[in-house]
Amino acid sequence: MKPVSGSQMKWEIFCRAVDNYGDVGVCWRLACALVAEHGVDVRLWVDDWKTLSRVCPQAVSDGARVAGVELRRWANPFPMEEPADVVIEAFSCDLPKEHERAMAERKRPPIWVNLEYLSAEEWVLGCHGLSSPHPEWPLTKTFLFPGFLEGTGGLILEEGLLYRRDRMLEAQSRADWLRAFTREPLREDALVVSLFGYEPFELAELLHYWEEGERPILLLVPEGRSLAGLERVLGIALPLGEEVRRGALRVVALPFTDQEGFDALLWRCDLNLVRGEDSFVRAQWAARPFVWNIYPQKDGAHFVKLDAFLALYSAGLRTDAANALIAFWRAWNGRGDTVAAWPAFVHALPELENHARSWCAALAGRPSLVTTFWQFVDTSFKKLDKIPPLQNFDGLGNPPD
Ligand code: TRH
Numbered sequence: 001m002k003p004v005s006g007s008q009m010k011w012e013i014f015c016r017a018v019d020n021y022g023d024v025g026v027c028w029r030l031a032c033a034l035v036a037e038h039g040v041d042v043r044l045w046v047d048d049w050k051t052l053s054r055v056c057p058q059a060v061s062d063g064a065r066v067a068g069v070e071l072r073r074w075a076n077p078f079p080m081e082e083p084a085d086v087v088i089e090a091f092s093c094d095l096p097k098e099h100e101r102a103m104a105e106r107k108r109p110p111i112w113v114n115l116e117y118l119s120a121e122e123w124v125l126g127c128h129g130l131s132s133p134h135p136e137w138p139l140t141k142t143f144l145f146p147g148f149l150e151g152t153g154g155l156i157l158e159e160g161l162l163y164r165r166d167r168m169l170e171a172q173s174r175a176d177w178l179r180a181f182t183r184e185p186l187r188e189d190a191l192v193v194s195l196f197g198y199e200p201f202e203l204a205e206l207l208h209y210w211e212e213g214e215r216p217i218l219l220l221v222p223e224g225r226s227l228a229g230l231e232r233v234l235g236i237a238l239p240l241g242e243e244v245r246r247g248a249l250r251v252v253a254l255p256f257t258d259q260e261g262f263d264a265l266l267w268r269c270d271l272n273l274v275r276g277e278d279s280f281v282r283a284q285w286a287a288r289p290f291v292w293n294i295y296p297q298k299d300g301a302h303f304v305k306l307d308a309f310l311a312l313y314s315a316g317l318r319t320d321a322a323n324a325l326i327a328f329w330r331a332w333n334g335r336g337d338t339v340a341a342w343p344a345f346v347h348a349l350p351e352l353e354n355h356a357r358s359w360c361a362a363l364a365g366r367p368s369l370v371t372t373f374w375q376f377v378d379t380s381f382k383k384l385d386k387i388p389p390l391q392n393f394d395g396l397g398n399p400p401d
Contacts, residue, residue, distance in 0.1 A: 011085065011088065012084040014087070014090060018091070022277045024048065033368075035069055049073060054256055056258065080099070088114075104139050114141055114144070117146075117277060119147065120148050122149075125152060128151065155281050162364055165267050178192070181252045187216045190217065190218055193273065194274075196275055197225070198295070202331070207233055210249040211249045222262070266283055266286035270353075273291045274293065276294075280294075303330075306333060320348065327341040
C-alpha cells in the first residue's frame with residue numbers, strides 16, 4: 001500500500017543509545033523503511049552520533065538527509081522545533097519536556113507512539129496497542145510492541161529484502177564471496193560461522209574444541225566486543241582483515257560495516273551467532289541456523305525472554321533437534337556446558353537449516369512492524385477528526401477545509 005499522503009505527514013523518531021548499537025540500529029532501520037515504503041517525511045533524533053555513524057556511515061552532520069531521513073542531533077539543551085504530526089519515542093527514551101509541551105500546544109496533538117523492545121513473551125499480546133494519558137497535558141501515548149505472534153506489531157522486514165537476499169546468493173558463489181575474506185580455499189565440509197555477541201560463555205573452551213576438531217571452521221568476527229573477547233582468549237591482536245589459524249579453526253577479523261553489509265554476512269554463513277535485538281531479527285531473515293546471545297539483564301531476567309523465544313522457535317522441531325538447540329542456546333548464555341552441547345547442536349544443523357527457512361517464510365507472511373506503524377497512524381488520524389483519508393491531509397495539523 002503506498003498512500004500518496006505519506007509525504008504530507010511529518011514523522012519524528014526519538015532515539016537514545018543505551019549502549020551498544022541496537023537502539024540506534026532499530027530506529028535507523030525503521031526510519032529508512034517508513035521513507036522507502038510510505039514516502040514518509042521522517043526526522044530521526046539521535047543523542048549518540050558516534051554510534052549512529054557506525055550503522056549509518058553517512059551520518060556526519062546535524063540536519064543531513066540520508067536515504068530520505070533527516071538526521072538530527074538530540075543535543076542538550078534540545079534545539080526546539082515544531083513537533084511532527086507523528087512522534088515515535090523509541091524504547092521509552094523520555095522525550096525532551098519542552099517538546100512534549102509543544103506537542104500539547106499544537107492545534108491537533110501529534111499521534112504519540114512508544115516503540116517497545118522485542119519480546120516473545122506472552123504478556124506482550126495483552127499490552128500491544130494500549131494507550132495511556134499524559135499526566136499533565138492533553139496528550140495520549142500508545143505502546144506498540146514488536147513481536148513474533150499474531151496480535152503483536154510484527155518485525156521490521158523491508159519490502160523486497162528476502163528477494164534481494166536470494167538474488168545475491170544466486171549471483172555469486174560462496175567461494176567467490178569468501179575470497180574477499182580469506183586467501184586459502186575452504187574444504188567442502190567447512191562450517192562458516194559469524195560471531196557477533198557480547199562475552200559468550202566458555203568461548204575459550206569452545207574455540208579449543210573447534211581447533212582440535214576434524215571439521216574445519218571459519219569464524220568471521222566483526223570488530224567489537226566479540227573480537228576483543230576472542231583476541232583475549234587467543235592471546236593475540238588480530239588486525240581487521242587479518243586471519244589466524246589454530247588447527248581446524250580459522251578466524252578472520254572483519255571491519256564493522258553498514259547494516260546492508262551485515263545482512264550480507266548473515267546470509268552467507270552456515271551459522272550466525274548473533275545478539276541483542278536487531279541482529280537477532282536479521283539472523284531470522286537470513287533463514288540460516290542461528291544462536292542468540294541475549295542482552296544480559298540483572299538477576300537473570302533475560303532468561304525468561306530467552307526461554308519464551310526458544311519455546312516458540314523450537315515448537316516445530318523434532319525432539320532431539322529441539323533439545324540440542326535449547327541446550328546450546330542456554331549454554332551460550334551461561335546456563336550449561338557449551339562444549340558438551342556443541343556435538344548434538346552441530347549434528348542437528350541440517351534440520352535447523354530447514355527449520356530456519358520455514359520460520360523465516362512464516363514470519364515474512366505477517367504484516368511488518370512498518371505496516372503496523374503506518375496502519376495505526378492512518379487509523380488514528382481518521383479517528384481524530386473523522387477527516388477523510390490521509391491523502392487530503394495538509395500535514396500541518398489542519399484537516400482539509
Ligand atoms: O548492539 P546490540 O547489542 O544492541 C543492544 C540491543 O539492541 C538490546 O536490545 C538493547 O537493549 C541494547 O542494545 C541497549 O545488538 P543489536 O540489537 O543486534 O544491534 C546491533 C546493530 O549493529 C544492528 O542494527 C546491526 C548493526 N551492525 C552493523 O550495522 N554492522 C556491523 O558490522 C555489525 C556487526 C552490526
